[in-house]
């Protein structure tokens with residue numbers, strides 16, 4: 001097994017150890033961590049570019065998708081910032097990052113309580129299962145620059161959410177099918193800008 005495989009095994013063992021007290025993943029997905037969480041997170045690798053250095057993950061929870069991506073990014077000079085307000089989850093995320101020697105910082109606050117100047121301008125923003133797209137755009141906007149791409153897991157609801165979002169925001173979007181979630185997609189959003197109220 002290579003280093004990525006060994007690190008994922010260690011992460012899986014830590015998830016199982018901490019799960020009874022932290023409730024890091026839903027009970028029904030605990031028996032399928034590799035399929036439901038690791039593979040689902042790692043499919044984003046092909047949406048990354050070699051020049052991507054700074055990744056911001058909003059609403060990290062038990063670490064998805066950010067920690068599998070940080071594990072797969074070892075040696076790529078890639079820095080991850082994880083945003084998660086729940087104290088118990090923050091402790092878990094920091095423990096995994098320390099034990100696996102990952103290039104990860106965890107900010108223990110809500111994304112809307114962070115001054116974007118506290119973080120490097122992200123090349124990529126990730127987020128899974130945090131909020132509907134219109135809300136997510138409002139939370140992502142302060143961190144967005146011309147170079148930023150949001151690469152987001154979304155379920156079937158993406159059709160309605162994209163329509164709602166386009167009433168409030170300008171953006172470009174590329175939609176790719178999810179490898180792991182039938183009906184799900186990976187959205188890549190660029191050029192995010194709020195439409196001014198008229």
Ligand SMILES: C[S@@+](CC[C@H](N)C(=O)[O-])C[C@H]1O[C@@H](n2cnc3c(N)ncnc32)[C@H](O)[C@@H]1O
Nearest residue numbers: 059060061064083084085086110111128129130
């Ligand atoms: C449903 S969980 C998803 C966790 C993980 N991304 C996943 O897919 O397994 C949503 C997480 O977002 C966190 N959260 C809620 N509001 C937030 C906010 N405004 N900013 C950042 N995180 C938030 C919650 O504490 C929770 O851990």
